[in-house]
Amino acid sequence: PRPWRGVIEEYRSWLPVGPDTPVVTLCEGGTPLVPSAWLAEVTGCEVWIKVEGDNPTGSFKDRGMTVAVSKAAEAGVKMVVCASTGNTSASAAAYASRAGLQPVVLVPEGRIAQGKLAQAIVHGARLLQVRGNFDDCLRLARGLAEEYPVVLVNSANEDNYRLAGQKTAAFEVVDVLGDAPDLHLLPVGNAGNVTAYWAGYQEYAAAGHATRLPRMWGFQAAGAAPIVAGQPVEHPETVATAIRVGRPARWTQAVAARDESGGRIDAVPDEEILAAQSKLAAREGVFVEPASAVGVAGLLRAQAEGLVDPGQRIVITVTGHGLKDVDTALAAAGDLVKLVVPPDPEATARALELR
Numbered sequence: 001p002r003p004w005r006g007v008i009e010e011y012r013s014w015l016p017v018g019p020d021t022p023v024v025t026l027c028e029g030g031t032p033l034v035p036s037a038w039l040a041e042v043t044g045c046e047v048w049i050k051v052e053g054d055n056p057t058g059s060f061k062d063r064g065m066t067v068a069v070s071k072a073a074e075a076g077v078k079m080v081v082c083a084s085t086g087n088t089s090a091s092a093a094a095y096a097s098r099a100g101l102q103p104v105v106l107v108p109e110g111r112i113a114q115g116k117l118a119q120a121i122v123h124g125a126r127l128l129q130v131r132g133n134f135d136d137c138l139r140l141a142r143g144l145a146e147e148y149p150v151v152l153v154n155s156a157n158e159d160n161y162r163l164a165g166q167k168t169a170a171f172e173v174v175d176v177l178g179d180a181p182d183l184h185l186l187p188v189g190n191a192g193n194v195t196a197y198w199a200g201y202q203e204y205a206a207a208g209h210a211t212r213l214p215r216m217w218g219f220q221a222a223g224a225a226p227i228v229a230g231q232p233v234e235h236p237e238t239v240a241t242a243i244r245v246g247r248p249a250r251w252t253q254a255v256a257a258r259d260e261s262g263g264r265i266d267a268v269p270d271e272e273i274l275a276a277q278s279k280l281a282a283r284e285g286v287f288v289e290p291a292s293a294v295g296v297a298g299l300l301r302a303q304a305e306g307l308v309d310p311g312q313r314i315v316i317t318v319t320g321h322g323l324k325d326v327d328t329a330l331a332a333a334g335d336l337v338k339l340v341v342p343p344d345p346e347a348t349a350r351a352l353e354l355r
């Protein structure tokens, strides 16, 4: 066995890179597909969790960023810019700095998890907090890229570099399972990832690597569910800050992925997102950030509504690591983290109700 080389070298022929593209990689991708006994029991299905928090900067964004930043380096630019709810900025900062480019990131003021803010800064980004939401940040980032010699590395980009890299996650699922699943669930924010997975599954099947296509089930947070509502949300609100997006850039493509695959896009309330996050951590040992638990919450909700036929093979993408946003996890834990004992064996045993 040889070491994993990152998504560009592993899937080079599927990606828009040439022999002269300088490969900027942190050996992203190759993430685990973990079986879930809990969700299998609940649904009567075979359920696999694609753990994208295991990427180098802790989210799936690294798959697309290796391509976007490699292409920016190839083009000879000096500066890259992105709008972000946090994970894209963390990833852009790491990859751009590695390539010797200056990362600039625009994030909604006070609305991104602390871990992500720290990542952007330690990786050397020029960080601007924008007094507005993600949609405002994206508008500003696009404007900068139009006016100045700065390359936009958002998945909204017409060059599709980010989406090209992100579709490798679908390739990996097929490579590991031997075929596409019946159903693929994932969270939807700006709607780039659902678009990328659907493209990946289609390309792999067209090339004969899979015999079928999954139905794509995407989920938005109830307070930020423009695709479900069929209209933009001016003031999106959700505990899942990563997907607090009111005007998804890939709206049309997400709807196409839904309709072409015979899938659905639905919304889940914040309470169910947090409950799914906590159960996934406590029962399966997989700690994800709130937005990343949305697919799991969606599956549980669909199961309760009788929409999940047993016997299917299901893959759920959990998109980012739980350590990105410890504040939300600690707030949910409440008094559980406040138990203090003296350095005394009896008191310790009593506190643990062992005596």
Ligand code: F0G
Pocket (backbone or CB within 6 Å): 059, 061, 083, 084, 085, 086, 087, 088, 089, 155, 187, 188, 189, 190, 191, 192, 193, 194, 242, 243, 245, 289, 291, 292, 319, 320
């Ligand atoms: N999960 C996480 C953890 C995310 O950070 C995002 C998007 C999504 C899901 C949704 O993916 O936008 O492709 O539909 N985060 C972006 C960011 C918006 O700026 O980091 P999507």
